[in-house]
Amino acid sequence: MGFDRKAVIAGVYEHPTRWAPDKTMFQIHAESARGTLVDAGLTIKDVDAYFTSGVGPIGVLSMAEHLNLQPRYLDSTSIGGSSFVAHVTHAAAAIAAGLCEVALITYGSTASSERFAVGTGGGFAGDPPDHFEGPFGPTVLGSYALVAQRHMHEFGTTSEQLAEIAVTIRRHASLNPVAKFRDPITVEDVLASRIVSSPLHLLDCCIITDGGGAVVVTSAERARDLQKRPVYVLGGSEACCHTSMGKRDLTDMAAQQSGPRAMAMAGMTHKDIHMCMIYDSFTITVLETLENLGFCKKGEGGAFVQNGRIGLGGELPVNTDGGGLSSNHPGMRGIFLVIEATKQLRGECGARQVKDCEIALCHGTGGMLGLRHSGATLVLGRG
């Protein structure tokens, strides 16, 4: 079982913009595509598979047209912000099966310059479950807050412990020249920020920016004569979690299912992982993901994130780029998890480089944590 080291990440590019009122969303996709192909040493003519999300029901076709692509493999999996993590797994599977050779994954968004209220805009999708939720006013943020409140009740997790996550990730952002917020913050700053949806404070929440990024996945064989050190796709898996007919334990996340599968596929255990990129839509997302991936037991996440363990130089550095909490969050952050993990494995991260980084784990959570969400785990290894 597995990809048998047949697929690698050959190119990554994070668009440096955080505010782009002069650009369209499609333009950010295209600029990101250009960036990742330059990074890989490939051209747009080499691309034979295309992946994107967040562009509307058949937006993948519009994007293919915008880039004049003629792909033989298309994937617009749309499971929220984690979609792009899942795309890497899907691309690796397609490449391992011989369905394509050079897969381009792109993302772009102008959420900030369009003043889109990503987490507190309400919104009402109109699917059957929405009709039993929307009338009561759940926000995306509120769906995570419901989980945080329950976690505090069951395990005694504190706001100080959640704040520690925001503080650590801000410290990482201070080392990233393109991060939006780079000034250090303290636990007291987080606790003094206003409550947006109890028990979550403003500084427990990801920021809203414009931005984009792109990734190229190709075969190990094709990567052999490319310019960058390849990063192997060792394992990947997905899962979803919903209200389970009204019986779900809210401390259960999709990560509990996808994490062990991806790690088993990669043949790795927790002690093999040198750093993690975890979707940090909110501080509670990081804490629950670490528990559900099995880095600590359920209920121990609060203690786990304290004392520098998830900071650079700690036992398990998390979100070294500054994450969605401080660097960038244009609405769907999954692609940035893959980009930063790849840069860490290549040793390209400068001041924020994790020493001797050989194995990285990415976990994206998409959707609304306490209502329905997806989880996509990816294990990557230095070539």
Place this chain on the structure above:
Amino acid sequence: MADEKKYKKPLPRIDEESKGFWEASQRHELYVQKCRACGALRYYPRALCPACLSDDTEWVLSSGRGTVYTYTVTHQNQAAGFRDELPYVLAYVELDEGVRMLTNIVGCKPDDVKIGMPVEVTFEDVNPEVTLPKFKPAT
């Protein structure tokens, strides 16, 4: 009944799968579904039991009593209707019958809501078709 012209929050669509629930709400009765084939309870209502895919469904009248499983006091929501009523309490209530439902806690100060607090259903008549089951502290 709420002033329909002023009511800006989303209204549920009443369709073939859900109308039994909403019609009962109009009568101020709360129902959950039970599968006659496998006995599984479910919320929200739908035509087929997801546990066994049987469509042999029994509607079970709920006592309307339960406890707060979790909640959040919402201080920010830009959506029409909700932004005029901040802060409000969004919660999962665990009914005594054993299923959890998303709802609002009303009839008390938001800061008085606690996990485990006993609550009982109260019905908000929005318009002639729609009545929403919400919960208030149990008497």
